[in-house]
Amino acid sequence: MKDLARFSGKAPEKAPSAAPAQSTSGSPQVQMVTISEEEAGQRIDNFLLRVCKGVPKSHVYRILRSGEVRVNKGRIDQTYRLEAGDVLRIPPVRIAERQAPAAPGAEFKILLEDSCLLVIDKPAGVAVHGGSGVSYGVIEQLRASRPDARFLELVHRLDRDTSGVLLLAKKRSALTNLHEQMRDGVTDKRYLTLIHGDWQNARQHIKLPLHKYSTADGERRVRVQDDGQAAHTVFSLLRRYGEYALLEAELKTGRTHQIRVHLSASGFPIVGDDKYGDFTLNKALQKAEGERIAFKRMFLHAQQITFTHPDSGKSVTLKAALPPECQRFLQSLEKVSAAQGQ
Structure with a gap:
């Protein structure tokens, strides 16, 4: 077993200002931690769950209920904000002795970086964080490549197979501010997606309630309920390619798998979607046919986001270009459509 003295799970920030007690015997020791300005505002339970990586959630709540966790020598409950x-x-x-392998440091294409924000262009096929069979993701890799970063947290998430604009906060105040903007509908997120089917409307609103559930093997899914x-979601038709259509999706709410499920439930599956798509079509598209090249990913790209900068208060719009593999696939569909006179 390893003790918490090294705070191995607290990747986003430097070691606490109060030096943890050391143990020559290897047994865990009481830790005294002074909360910094960046750590302030968190609920005590969320702080402990983040710091105590590998400790069962039930155990974290047990030591809170029992009063073993103290703040300024006094007892607190799990709702206390530091x-x-x-x-x-x-x-x-x-x-636990067995820890997930350390994430290799990595950097990604940067769209914006300043004292409080880091905005990157996430490639498809990379998870934003570890979990659900993934040892590490973008956030762990960035923390590993920036060991001196005092704070680095995801502002929002993208599905593993979705590419495009991803916001991270370098200050807790920025994280809180951006979360408030998203809750209040201030942020504007736009996606590009290619669907299969005879899409008719130039602009179409889809309002379908979504329910999250887990499959028998623990996989997270969403359905209309x-x-x-x-x-x-508001969809705008950008261009038709024969039996396919390129759409812009504007999120009015930010539910899990929202674009994917709204389109699938409406009879227009996203090309390459392995959860809600047309599996027979996806398999066929993985092989080239005539002018059409092979395509082996989900065609969903977070193209643009607009938000108010947490520090300056100015409106910021950032864009990520459609990845080359998506551009090449559209070009091949254009050739097919032209050959068929569509």
Whole structure:
């Protein structure tokens, strides 16, 4: 077993200002941590769950309920929000000996970086974070490549097979501000997607409630369900390619798999979608045929985001160009359409 003295799970920030107690015997020790300005505002349970990587969630809540966790020598409950300068006592806890392999450091194409934001162009096929069978993702790789970063957190998420604009915060204040903007509908997210089917309308609103559930093997899925969460997407037709159509999707809400499920449920599956798409079509598209080249990913790309900068208060619009493999596929479909006189 390893103890928490090294704070191996606390990747986003530097070591706490209060040096943790050391143990020559290898047994876990009480840790005293002084909360920094960047850590302030978090609920105590969320802070502990992030710091105590490998410790079961049930155990974290047990030490909170029992009073073993103290703030400024006093007992607190799980809803307490940490303040700058708080001295946090973390009792001896053990984390599993077997840890996930360390993420290799990596950098991605940067669209914007300043003192409070990092915005990248995420490639398809890369998860944004570890979990669900993935050892690490973008956030772990960026933290590994930036060991001196005091704070680095995802502002939002993209599916593993979705490419495009991804926001990360370098300050907690920026993270909180951007989350508020998203809740208030201030941010404007636009995606490009290629669907199969006879799409007719130049502009179409789809409002279908979505319900999250897990399959028997634990895979996360979403379906349209009357008592699900309200979800609203606006689709604009950009161009037709024979039996395919390129659409712009504007998110009015930000539900899990929203674009994918809204299109699938409406009879227009996204090309290459391995969860909600046309599996027979996807398999056929993986092989070239005539002028049409092979295509082996999901055609969903986060092209643009507009938000208010947390520091300057100015409106910022960032764009990520459609990846080359998507551009080449569209060009091949254009050739097919031209040959067929469409």
